[in-house]
Amino acid sequence: MAHSTTPERRRSHRAAPESGRRGNRPGTSRKTGKRRWIRWTLLSLAVVVLAAGGTGYWAYQHLNGNIDGVDLDKALGTDRPEKLPTSGQNILVLGSDSRAGANASLNTGKVAGARSDTALVIHVPEGRKKAVAVSIPRDTLVTRPQCTKSDGSSVASAKRVMFNSVYSLAGPACVVKTVEAMSGVRMDHYMEIDFAGFKGLVDAIGGVTITVDQDIHDSSSGLDLTAGTHKLDGTQSLQFVRTRHGIGDGSDLGRIGLQQKFMIALLSEIKKQDLLGSPTKTYKIANTLTSALTTDSELASLTKLASFGRSMNGIDPATMETIMLPVAYDKIDPNRVVAAEPQASTLWKALRADKTIPESAKKSPATGG
Numbered sequence: 001m002a003h004s005t006t007p008e009r010r011r012s013h014r015a016a017p018e019s020g021r022r023g024n025r026p027g028t029s030r031k032t033g034k035r036r037w038i039r040w041t042l043l044s045l046a047v048v049v050l051a052a053g054g055t056g057y058w059a060y061q062h063l064n065g066n067i068d069g070v071d072l073d074k075a076l077g078t079d080r081p082e083k084l085p086t087s088g089q090n091i092l093v094l095g096s097d098s099r100a101g102a103n104a105s106l107n108t109g110k111v112a113g114a115r116s117d118t119a120l121v122i123h124v125p126e127g128r129k130k131a132v133a134v135s136i137p138r139d140t141l142v143t144r145p146q147c148t149k150s151d152g153s154s155v156a157s158a159k160r161v162m163f164n165s166v167y168s169l170a171g172p173a174c175v176v177k178t179v180e181a182m183s184g185v186r187m188d189h190y191m192e193i194d195f196a197g198f199k200g201l202v203d204a205i206g207g208v209t210i211t212v213d214q215d216i217h218d219s220s221s222g223l224d225l226t227a228g229t230h231k232l233d234g235t236q237s238l239q240f241v242r243t244r245h246g247i248g249d250g251s252d253l254g255r256i257g258l259q260q261k262f263m264i265a266l267l268s269e270i271k272k273q274d275l276l277g278s279p280t281k282t283y284k285i286a287n288t289l290t291s292a293l294t295t296d297s298e299l300a301s302l303t304k305l306a307s308f309g310r311s312m313n314g315i316d317p318a319t320m321e322t323i324m325l326p327v328a329y330d331k332i333d334p335n336r337v338v339a340a341e342p343q344a345s346t347l348w349k350a351l352r353a354d355k356t357i358p359e360s361a362k363k364s365p366a367t368g369g
Contacts, residue, residue, distance in 0.1 A: 059283060060302060066290035069300030070190055075148065075173035081186040081352070086126035088354040090185055092176055093120045093133075094192040096167065119163065121179065121187075123351045129314045132321040132357065134347065136179070138164035140327055141336050145181045147174035162336065172294065182339070183348040189308070190296040197292020198241070199234035201266075204285045207231045208269050210240065210262065218243040237262065323347075323357070328365040337366050 084090070095118035119136040140163045147155045147170045155170040166178050176187050202208055211229045218224075223239035232240060241262050273281070290302075299305055326343035330336040346361035 063286055063290045064302045066287065066293070067300050067302075067305075068294040069297040070172050070294060071297040072173060072176055072187070072190060073297075076177055076180075080177075081180055081184050083186055083188070084352070084354055086354045087128075088126045089122075089124040089128075089188045090351065091122040091124070091189045091191060092179055092187045093122055094118065094167070094172065094175065094190075095198075096192050096194045119175070119179075121183070121185065121351070123185075123354075124312065124315065125354050127314075128312060130319065130321075131315050132323065134351070135322065135324045136163055137325065137327055137337055138162070139336050140325065141330055141333075141338050142166075142178060142182055144170075144174070145177050147171075147177055149174075183351070185348055185351050189299055190294075191299070192294040193289070194292050194294075195238055197288055199238045200288035200292065201234075201285060202232070202237040203234035204281070204288050205269055205273060207233050208237055208262065208265050210265050216243060220244075237266075321357075323362045324364055324367070326361065326364040340365050 121134040124131045141160045142163050143159045144161045144166050146157045166175050209231045214227050216225045221239040221242040223243045326340040327337035328340040330338050343361045350357045
């Protein structure tokens, strides 16, 4: 069985403009660091382990073949930050909002191309008993380093590009390179789950129950909910986590709040279900997740994922610290943000040294601290 070893995943990526869509100001009241996407990723590992244990050789081979791999060492070479001097780990987790391939039919809005809709740097200190997730706002202006695409062509370095445009233009390996360049922190692993898998997961577990305090009507995402409790299917769930115009001030922070609410509800629903007592459902969920999962080549198999998942058993996602990369509004374009200094440098320095992040490094001017 072969795995992809090219810098970009096998799924198609249709390029989006470098500047991305002009959006509303990121907001001033809630922290983007409270996204819970890492819980979903760790959960997926647990489900894969369960499925691999009871489905036999054919099922194992099928699930194993679902996983896409990105060979970061081949794509990035040796010009990278040094590894942590301890046994700690840094993992880049992306939730990709692809509107191509299997996701094309899920595009209820007007956005084309593929973007890293959610980006988290997960730092697991030595001992692997806790973790911290650093969220990188999608509208952050960054310097994109020179990257090589899977077809061998080169993407030139560029300043002041929106962070979530890097994925669509040059693929996941370039996102890793960009994060390493801006942080000086070496990424030990890479994980990505796309929205098609998100929809399939919700349908596989029979839907997710959500309670909203106000009516939500968003013509961009297609979501139309009245205040109250609703059981959402996969399509509605996808609309829910994409919604921002129908809630709050219309900024990206409104969407972040909905994503947080949904991830908690999703995990609660899965926890209530007896996966061990239902091998058929377990396999269906594992098949959905592995089909939507891309990792670095060192994790691109069920056995490697299972081993990695076991090494993280001591971490309770409920106690994981979640923060946002400190950002300030850009002085030229107030619809964009830039890394705030000296907070950002202090944060990245703490991760490089596997140290506790100082409270002063968590304050973001763009959110009022």
